[in-house]
Amino acid sequence: MAMKAVVCKQYGPPESLVYEELPSPKPGAGEVVISVKAASVNFPDVLIIQNKYQFKPPLPFSPGSELAGVVKEVGSGVTAFRPGDRVMAFTTYGAFAEEAKTEAARLLPLPEKMDFVTGAAFVLTYGTSDHALRDRAALKAGETLLVLGAAGGVGLAAIEIGKALGARVIACASSGDKLAVCREHGADEGIDYASEDLRERIKALTGGRGIDVVYDAVGGPYTEPAFRSLAWRGRLLVVGFAAGDIPKLPLNLPLLKGASVVGVFWGDFARREPREFAASMQQLGRWYAEGRLQPHVSQTLPLARAADAIKLLASRQAKGKVVVTMGA
Numbered sequence: 001m002a003m004k005a006v007v008c009k010q011y012g013p014p015e016s017l018v019y020e021e022l023p024s025p026k027p028g029a030g031e032v033v034i035s036v037k038a039a040s041v042n043f044p045d046v047l048i049i050q051n052k053y054q055f056k057p058p059l060p061f062s063p064g065s066e067l068a069g070v071v072k073e074v075g076s077g078v079t080a081f082r083p084g085d086r087v088m089a090f091t092t093y094g095a096f097a098e099e100a101k102t103e104a105a106r107l108l109p110l111p112e113k114m115d116f117v118t119g120a121a122f123v124l125t126y127g128t129s130d131h132a133l134r135d136r137a138a139l140k141a142g143e144t145l146l147v148l149g150a151a152g153g154v155g156l157a158a159i160e161i162g163k164a165l166g167a168r169v170i171a172c173a174s175s176g177d178k179l180a181v182c183r184e185h186g187a188d189e190g191i192d193y194a195s196e197d198l199r200e201r202i203k204a205l206t207g208g209r210g211i212d213v214v215y216d217a218v219g220g221p222y223t224e225p226a227f228r229s230l231a232w233r234g235r236l237l238v239v240g241f242a243a244g245d246i247p248k249l250p251l252n253l254p255l256l257k258g259a260s261v262v263g264v265f266w267g268d269f270a271r272r273e274p275r276e277f278a279a280s281m282q283q284l285g286r287w288y289a290e291g292r293l294q295p296h297v298s299q300t301l302p303l304a305r306a307a308d309a310i311k312l313l314a315s316r317q318a319k320g321k322v323v324v325t326m327g328a
Contacts (some may be wrong), residue, residue: 005097006306009060011051014307014314017063023099027075032104034087036301037116039067039095041322042124042153043217046314048093048206055267057093063310064095064324068110068119078104086110088119090127092267096306098326105274111285118211121153121295121321126284127277128239128266129157132215133165134283135269135276136262137235141166143212146202146229149242151178153321156185156296158215158239163290164292167213170205172198172222174316181319193222202229215239223247227259234259242316296320 001024006017013279027033045063047053070090071081081087088096088110091102110119133139144163148154150171162169163186170189171182179190191201202211210231216223220243227236227249234257241247254261270277287293299317301309309322 003063003098004303006064007060007062008049011049011059012047014049014310017049017307017310019304019306022097023129025097027073027078027101027129027192029076030078030104031075031100031101032071032078032081032107033073033099033264034067034089034107035072036067036069036095036098036326038069038120038211038326039064039324040120040124040297041306041309041318041324042155043240043312043313045091045310049310055092062094062097062100063095064100064306065092066090066120066124067095067100068116068226069100069326072099073106081107081297086116086119088123090123090267090270096303098303106198108140108281111288114288117297117300117323117325118295121297121324122267122284122288123281125153125157125295125321126161126293127280128154129161130280130284131266131269131277132237132239132264133158133161133213135280136264137215137237138212139165139167139213142168144168144170144206144209144231145213145215146170146172146226147182147209147215148172148226149216149218150187150190151319152242154217154239155215155297156320157184157293159185159187160293161287162186162215164287170211178319181246185294185296197230198222198225200225206231211236218243220245221247221249224249224253227253227261230257230259232258235306236261237264238262240262242305255265297323299323300325303328316319
């Protein structure tokens with residue numbers, strides 16, 4: 001049996017990816033093969049094909065870290081899932097293919113009322129933001145949350161989870177139309193950091209008090225001014241560096257504010273703390289059922305155009321999530 005897949009044969013930009021036919025994967029012990037229905041693009045996909053990500057799969061490989069589909073075949077020892085089950089999974093790589101093989105431990109049942117496109121856009125973004133805000137930052141009702149890069153996938157998830165927790169949410173993005181999407185997802189205020197002074201606007205919006213939690217998936221030039229805008233006992237969540245540059249912080253700043261710099265590595269959290277990860281996913285499932293969480297899928301593209309989907313994210317043109325779909 002054969003399947004179509006997008007393959008990274010040499011490191012480089014999205015244009016260097018190849019769309020070709022490969023043999024269908026076979027599951028080993030503890031593994032599952034999924035007939036992929038949809039897979040979403042995440043920022044690590046931009047990095048992994050350029051050999052800039054912390055995880056480096058052996059060449060050749062298919063990128064794609066998040067998918068939804070139907071179990072096709074299970075390997076020995078797999079009891080939690082069976083062929084025909086509707087599932088979603090985070091895979092690190094391998095999702096941009098008609099079939100994907102992964103460990104059964106990486107699978108989650110697709111909620112009953114959730115379609116495949118939504119399922120493919122759910123686990124990584126909401127999982128990351130829930131782990132960041134509830135677990136790492138202990139965000140409380142009544143606190144103020146500032147989200148940098150708020151119109152991206154994890155940013156919009158952070159807005160919705162922040163609102164579900166009862167926080168006041170200030171969204172920061174690089175254009176008015178991006179901020180409009182943030183408001184649709186519940187943001188109370190917006191700052192356009194392409195045209196407005198970040199610190200001055202935060203000061204005005206908080207009456208000079210400052211921010212309790214900064215959700216930073218952007219890095220670059222925005223981290224330090226956001227940290228300087230923290231209130232006493234504030235927390236800066238280090239989620240990622242979509243701007244490209246890893247910023248440096250003067251360490252007198254956390255001292256003077258009694259503030260924390262908190263790392264968020266969701267993939268390792270899911271692997272090292274499976275019980276806590278499962279509890280996080282259950283909470284997200286409850287919020288989804290209550291209508292509080294709604295993944296924003298701005299575009300869907302066919303598998304053959306997965307490289308274009310990655311390009312959209314790399315060029316920072318995407319709002320929310322871009323999803324790749326597999327045929328019917």
